[in-house]
Amino acid sequence: MLLSRRQFLRATAAVGVLAPTLSSALTSCAAPEDVPKVQFGAALPIPPLAESTVQGGTRVFALNAQGGKHEFVPGKPADSMGYNGSYLGPTLRARRGEKVRIDLRNQLSEETTIHFHGMRLPAADDGGPHQMIDAGSSGSPAWTIDQPAATLWYHPHPHGSTERQVSLGLTGLFLIDEPGAPQLPHTYGVDDVPVIVQDRRLDSNGQLTFDSSGNSLGTLGNSIAANGVLGATLKVSTERVRLRLLNASDGRWFNFGLADHRTFQVVASDGGLLAAPAPVTRVQLSPAERAEIVVDLKPGEQIMLRSFAPELGSVNPPDAFGGGKDFDVLRLDASASLTPSPALPSSLTTIPAIDVDGAHIRSFTLNGRNINNHTMDMNRVDEVVAKSATEVWYVDNTSAYQHNFHVHGVQFQLLDINGAQPPAAMRGWKDTIPVLPRDRMRIAMQMPAYADEQHPYMYHCHVLTHEDQGMMGQYLVTESGTGPSSLTMEGMQH
Numbered sequence: 001m002l003l004s005r006r007q008f009l010r011a012t013a014a015v016g017v018l019a020p021t022l023s024s025a026l027t028s029c030a031a032p033e034d035v036p037k038v039q040f041g042a043a044l045p046i047p048p049l050a051e052s053t054v055q056g057g058t059r060v061f062a063l064n065a066q067g068g069k070h071e072f073v074p075g076k077p078a079d080s081m082g083y084n085g086s087y088l089g090p091t092l093r094a095r096r097g098e099k100v101r102i103d104l105r106n107q108l109s110e111e112t113t114i115h116f117h118g119m120r121l122p123a124a125d126d127g128g129p130h131q132m133i134d135a136g137s138s139g140s141p142a143w144t145i146d147q148p149a150a151t152l153w154y155h156p157h158p159h160g161s162t163e164r165q166v167s168l169g170l171t172g173l174f175l176i177d178e179p180g181a182p183q184l185p186h187t188y189g190v191d192d193v194p195v196i197v198q199d200r201r202l203d204s205n206g207q208l209t210f211d212s213s214g215n216s217l218g219t220l221g222n223s224i225a226a227n228g229v230l231g232a233t234l235k236v237s238t239e240r241v242r243l244r245l246l247n248a249s250d251g252r253w254f255n256f257g258l259a260d261h262r263t264f265q266v267v268a269s270d271g272g273l274l275a276a277p278a279p280v281t282r283v284q285l286s287p288a289e290r291a292e293i294v295v296d297l298k299p300g301e302q303i304m305l306r307s308f309a310p311e312l313g314s315v316n317p318p319d320a321f322g323g324g325k326d327f328d329v330l331r332l333d334a335s336a337s338l339t340p341s342p343a344l345p346s347s348l349t350t351i352p353a354i355d356v357d358g359a360h361i362r363s364f365t366l367n368g369r370n371i372n373n374h375t376m377d378m379n380r381v382d383e384v385v386a387k388s389a390t391e392v393w394y395v396d397n398t399s400a401y402q403h404n405f406h407v408h409g410v411q412f413q414l415l416d417i418n419g420a421q422p423p424a425a426m427r428g429w430k431d432t433i434p435v436l437p438r439d440r441m442r443i444a445m446q447m448p449a450y451a452d453e454q455h456p457y458m459y460h461c462h463v464l465t466h467e468d469q470g471m472m473g474q475y476l477v478t479e480s481g482t483g484p485s486s487l488t489m490e491g492m493q494h
């Protein structure tokens with residue numbers, strides 16, 4: 001049975017349990033208690049591909065948002081939420097050009113939404129905080145997929161309770177395929193493997209908690225889950241494996257690398273393939289960012305995918321608020337004999353640079369829990385943009401704390417970071433970028449092609465605690481680029 005929000009908060013208020021390896025990760029907690037040390041070896045579960053039917057030319061997926069129990073710690077089932085199961089959700093998969101519909105039944109005891117993170121789609125189908133689905137009700141967002149092959153994801157977005165619903169397990173991947181894809185490992189669950197990485201804050205009873213207790217980073221966990229399992233291990237049977245990494249944590253930055261510091265290739269960012277594979281030894285992801293990486297393996301070897309101490313900006317202390325730890329994520333166990341994999345192509349796709357000549361320029365300043373000195377107001381329209389216009393947005397973090405920045409309804413290009421060219425792994429399509437203290441980012445994008453004076457898109461910090469605290473704004477897309485400064489809420493919320 002699920003607890004109400006108030007019951008849940010009461011039940012978790014006194015909790016302050018730490019794993020020995022992350023004992024300073026939380027700055028204002030009760031005395032640490034031992035959490036069993038995680039042994040690697042449990043098989044990495046592969047989220048099933050969601051079944052679909054084609055109805056009148058539309059590919060239809062059916063999802064149930066439901067409560068359940070999930071065992072992070074054996075023998076200690078935790079209250080959880082999932083889509084079509086007790087934790088996480090199936091992987092949705094569709095091709096560019098297809099019309100899709102997602103029939104979501106809300107079987108939770110509370111309202112929710114389903115947001116399609118990274119998708120270009122009409123605002124009314126985006127599943128933001130205005131598209132609430134009551135307990136016991138259903139919603140059916142539909143649109144035509146019109147963007148490159150990518151690893152996107154879906155999750156709830158109810159204003160003020162996003163962190164709790166996502167933390168409890170409402171998270172799944174949405175893969176877009178495209179004809180003419182370059183030759184990369186592509187057998188789902190074999191050499192093309194989704195890896196949803198979350199730091200989970202578990203108490204001594206193995207229950208999920210999400211009390212940020214004044215930590216400026218939001219909730220930091222004491223355990224690391226890959227596809228919902230602590231100490232996960234992937235048996236690899238091919239010479240190369242493609243890992244689709246999603247940072248689905250509340251507030252933790254990951255800096256992924258292999259334990260022996262070997263070079264691997266980043267082949268895709270949030271919104272699709274890079275122009276060419278980017279050889280790196282680390283790829284850093286803030287909450288909600290994705291990277292697809294290809295790792296070469298030798299027969300019989302074991303190698304750990306690790307998150308090393310992330311770079312959190314010069315303003316922060318080295319282990320800012322406990323966000324600077326390193327820890328193991330996923331062990332890769334290569335078979336004694338490996339099936340040969342084709343060589344990686346030297347070029348992957350074409351990413352035309354957005355022509356920013358004459359672009360409309362806007363500025364967004366992150367400070368405290370504010371964006372441009374405001375917290376979220378569901379009735380206020382913060383920006384009005386013209387349909388399909390090219391825009392350049394400056395995003396400045398004037399605070400001493402790290403944030404990130406996500407824009408709904410678009411994929412953008414990161415033009416520069418403090419005037420400098422971004423690293424190769426960030427030169428593809430993005431929908432979420434880290435904005436470290438004192439950083440100024442400049443992004444360019446073509447605004448959505450769907451004009452709608454009633455339904456806004458969101459932009460916000462994706463540290464879920466910050467988002468719930470109101471670090472979010474709304475933009476409307478209209479034909480002319482002018483429009484109302486407030487919304488009539490009547491009939492919109494339900």
Ligand SMILES: [Cu+2]
Binds near residue numbers: 403461463467
């Ligand atoms: Cu933030």
